[in-house]
Amino acid sequence: GQQVQQSPSSLVLQEGENAELQCNFSSTATQLQWFYQSPGGSLVSLLSNPSGTKHTGRLTSTTVTKERRSSLHISSSQTTDSGTYLCAIHRKAGNYKYVFGAGTRLKVIA
Amino acid sequence: EAAVTQSPRNKVTVTGGNVTLSCRQTNSHNYMYWYRQDTGHGLRLIHYSYGAGNLQIGDVPDGYKATRTTQEDFFLLLELASPSQTSLYFCASSVGGQDTQYFGPGTRLLVL
Numbered sequence: 001g002q003q004v005q006q007s008p009s010s011l012v013l014q015e016g017e018n019a020e021l022q023c024n025f026s027s028t029a030t031q032l033q034w035f036y037q038s039p040g041g042s043l044v045s046l047l048s049n050p051s052g053t054k055h056t057g058r059l060t061s062t063t064v065t066k067e068r069r070s071s072l073h074i075s076s077s078q079t080t081d082s083g084t085y086l087c088a089i090h091r092k093a094g095n096y097k098y099v100f101g102a103g104t105r106l107k108v109i110a
Numbered sequence: 111e112a113a114v115t116q117s118p119r120n121k122v123t124v125t126g127g128n129v130t131l132s133c134r135q136t137n138s139h140n141y142m143y144w145y146r147q148d149t150g151h152g153l154r155l156i157h158y159s160y161g162a163g164n165l166q167i168g169d170v171p172d173g174y175k176a177t178r179t180t181q182e183d184f185f186l187l188l189e190l191a192s193p194s195q196t197s198l199y200f201c202a203s204s205v206g207g208q209d210t211q212y213f214g215p216g217t218r219l220l221v222l
Binding site: 100 | 158
């Protein structure tokens with residue numbers, strides 16, 4: 001089965017609203033990263049958060065390792081936040097490979 | 111910030127054709143990766159390497175070869191391209207296996 005599941009698959013917000021993205025994974029993860037993919041396709045790492053809570057700018061990620069889930073909270077969304085958000089885990093067992101979820105497509109409208 | 115470049119950015123070939131995708135990183139990262147991205151699947155790892163001359167098999171290696179000629183350069187080879195290999199291909203690099211991965215801009219490949 002799919003090792004990394006993200007929800008929702010898509011989300012539409014009005015500018016200024018907050019977004020909550022979820023990532024659930026079936027394997028024990030030694031590392032977890034959130035990525036942003038722009039509408040043009042470019043990929044950038046947003047933050048790494050294997051456990052606990054991390055903040056960067058308007059982003060907050062909370063990972064509960066024992067429950068195999070992570071969330072990404074985007075506060076005061078802006079139209080430039082539109083794009084796809086990908087969650088990736090590095091599995092405890094196995095080689096140096098990340099497994100990616102299918103992503104959450106976010107659209108923020110003015 | 112790590113710099114990862116890919117060439118070509120777009121490629122069209124025919125079934126049975128021979129394609130080489132190139133990736134270069136200039137920050138002396140040890141690990142390099144090739145992924146493909148298809149709608150509904152996210153990114154799937156094809157091959158990766160942890161140093162010049164090294165090659166590791168990823169999750170979807172069938173139909174692909176790869177070669178890491180130097181610390182900087184990682185190539186993906188499709189020797190008999192098929193329409194199922196039409197995809198968006200990303201190269202990435204990282205210092206270590208669990209470290210942040212830096213992605214190239216992607217190569218769009220269309221196999222007719």
